[in-house]
Amino acid sequence: MIRLTLVHLTFLGMDKPPAAVEFSPGLTVIYGASDTGKSYVEEAVDYMLGASELKSIPEDDGYTRILLGLRVSDGRSLTLSRAIGGDTIEVFNHDLREMPSEPADETLKFKHNAKSKKNISRYLLTVLGIDGQRILQSGRGNVLPLNFRDLARLAVVNDTRMADQHSPVLGTRNPLNETREKSVFKLLLSGEEEPERPAAPSNLEKQFGKGKIAVIDHLIDENRGKLTMEANQSQLREQLDRLQAALGEVTTAAVELAEIRTSLLRDRRGLEEINLAAQQRGDEVEQLLARFALLKEQYESDLARLQMVGEAGTLLGYFQTGTCVFCGAEPQHQHPEHHLAESTQLAASVSTETRKTTDLLSDLLLMIEDLEEQAAEIESARAARHEELTHNAAELRALDQRMQPVDTDATELLNARSRVENELALHAQIEQLEDLKASLSTVAPAPPTARPDGIPAADVADFERMIHETLEAWHVPGSNRVRYDPTTAELSVDGQPRKSRGRGMRSILHAAFAVSLARRNTARDLIHPGFVVLDTPVLTYRRPEDPHEDRPELMTADVAENFYRDLLENPPGQVIVIENPTPPASIRGRATVHAFSVDGSERQGFFPPRERQ
Known part of the structure; x- marks a missing residue:
């Protein structure tokens, strides 16, 4: 099985020196004077493992974030990061000792949710390879998935629960949770999860059974009153098959007509697009013809003017005397053939221009003819x-007329x-109600009551032997004959229940219970988180007084010496x-070993003194 090891607990805050404690993979001891933050370390570890709150102390003022380093037995390093008072826990897949500067690899809720994996409980159970293990919720047989808090209560024990009169198994001290907590302990001892089983009817369900029959009769009558056809289910199914077949034929015809209509609409769109292009081209041709008509008139007017200029120039050259009308020369400067030469030159120019304009007119007439053909x-x-x-x-109109009866037929068939x-x-509802009525009317034998205390006798005896060996190793006085009652979850030693013992003995027995559970399950490769945190396990234990001794001694030194020696020589894990x-x-x-506020110690407590912050 996969195990977890606590590596370090670190508090961080703005402008605050880190407050940290390192944990050994074997035994770690934190001791010292009261009010130095020792128990706060245990509470903070529990808080990082999903506890709902962490009670504030004056020394944590200014600290805002907690880091808990973890090492997985497969070699991975993880760091859990949670703000003080925060409801989310961030996970980094490496060892982190300072304020995170990069995004977390996972962001999880602190509260367990069986329907989501985005919470620290499901995450840690997945790391341990036990997510989804079933435990019993109640004697009716309801099962639910394991919660990591179920394991944490057995592995992290504060000073109050250490000496509490309640059984170590019943960590919440809530009678409503007894079945669940006994089932968790059964899972740890035997390694077998609860099977799925039908839940037995509750007393409330039994009381309302007869009333339900009357309600069902009323519902049956009500549904029968809604029936409108005089046909049984077989006839209705045959009718439904015929309607489905007819509807299929109508649908096929409608699809064929729709495809034809789509084709016609596609053809129509193509013709309209061609018409639009032809209209645009026709408009262009009309505009060109209008422009060329104006140009034709201009050419014809130019030719008429050229003809008139040629005829007028000849007449002027022969009949007029005095200043030359062609070049402006005075009579005394004119030679005898002067008018003749000028008239000839004019005629040549008129002829050239006439030919050029005539050619342009001819080309224009050809273009006009071509455009008129295009038009x-x-x-x-x-x-x-x-x-x-x-x-x-x-x-399309004919097709729409054909489709109308098809649509009408389809509508009628659908209705x-x-x-x-x-x-x-x-x-069907009437049939179901009648079946339900029949089941309520028949008294069925109740399923066997689920037993959270049904731990195999061999596993119970093995655990009792393990606690006996632990108490013997710690030199706790007495024969240390251990008995565990799965029904009451009570632990007895030498015939005396733990709850009837003194505070010191209750603490010793609770510590032996937690250590033995870790030791046994580690040795047998059964479910356990891999670490145990014990707050004040041997402080209050006092050695029984010997009337023959002059000075009764505290048992603390003797039991403590062997307590620590056993944890070192036969480690149950961390x-x-x-x-x-x-x-x-x-x-x-x-x-x-971390010493807080004792002679020779370097630390005044878990948090640095305020004058050093």
């Missing part, structure tokens, strides 16, 4: 498409099918002990 073709094609569109519209299906649903008295000197160098 005629466009108009002819438009008329043809108009006929096609008219034919298309007629086909008929709905009515038949509603009738069948009413018959153990963290929190005590007031100084531990035996023999553990120095063999265990990690």
Whole structure:
């Protein structure tokens, strides 16, 4: 099985020196004067493992975040990060000792939720490989998944529960949780989860059984009154099959007509797009013809003017005397052939310009002729498409007329099918109600009561032997004959129940219970988180007074010496002990020891003194 080891607990705050304690993978002892933060370490560890709150102390003022380092037995390092008072726990997949500067690998809720994996309980159970293990919730047989808090209560024991009169198994001290807590202990001792079983009816369900029959009769009558067809379920199913077949045929016809209509609409859109393009081209041709008509008039006017200029120039050259009309020369400067030469030159210019304009006019007339042919073709094609569109519209109208009865038939068939299906649903409800009535009317034998105390006798005897060996190793006086009663969850030693013993003996026995459970389950590869945190296990134990001794002695030194020696020589896994008295000197160098506010200690407490902050 996978195990967890606590590595360190670190408090961080803005402008605050870190407050940290390192844990050994074997034995760690934290001791010292009262009010130095020893028990606060245990409470903070429990808080990081999913407890709902952490009671504040004056020394934690200014600290805002807690880090709990974990090492998994498969080699992984994890760090849990939680704000003081926060409801989420961040997980980093490495050892972290300072304020996080990167996003967390996981962000989880502190509260267990069986329906979501985004909580610290499901996360740690998954790491341990035991997520989804079933435990018993009540004597009726209801089961629910294991919660990591169920394990934490057995592994992390504060000073109040250490000496409490309640059984170590019943950590919540709530009678409503007894079945659940006994089932958890059964799971740990035997390694077998609760099987799925039918839940027995509650007393309330039995009391209301007869009333339910009357209600069911009323519902049956009510549903029968809603029936509108005089047909049984078999006839209705046959009718439904016929309607389905007819509806299939109508649907097929409707699909075929719809495909034809889609094709016609596609053709119509194509014709309309061609018409639009042809209209645009026709408009362009019309505009060009209008412009070329104006240009033609201009060319014809130019030719008429050129003809007039040629004729007028000849006349002027022959009949007028005086200043030359062509070049402006005075008579005395004119030579005999002067007018003739000028007239000839004018005629040549007029002729050249006339030829050029005539050529341009000829080209323009060809273009006009071509454009007029295009216009005629466009108009002819438009008329043809108009006929096609008219034919298309007629086909669409005819198709719509064909589709109308098909749609009507489909609507009627759907309505008929709905009515038949509603009738069948009413018959089914009546049948279910009659079955339910029959089941309530028949007294069935109740399933056997679930037994959270049904731990195999061999496992109970093995655990009793383990506690006996632990008490013997610690030199607790007496024969240390141990008995565990699975029904009451009570632990007895030498015939005397733990709850009837004194406070000191209750603490010793609770510590032996927790250590033996860890030792046994580790040795047998059964479920256990892998660590035990014990707050004040041997402080209050006093040795029985010997009337023959002059000075009765406290048993603390003797039991404590053997208590620590056993944890070192026969380690049950990781153990963290929190005590007031100084531990035996023999553990120095063999265990990690943190002394708070004692002579020679470097620390005044878990938190640094305020003058050093």
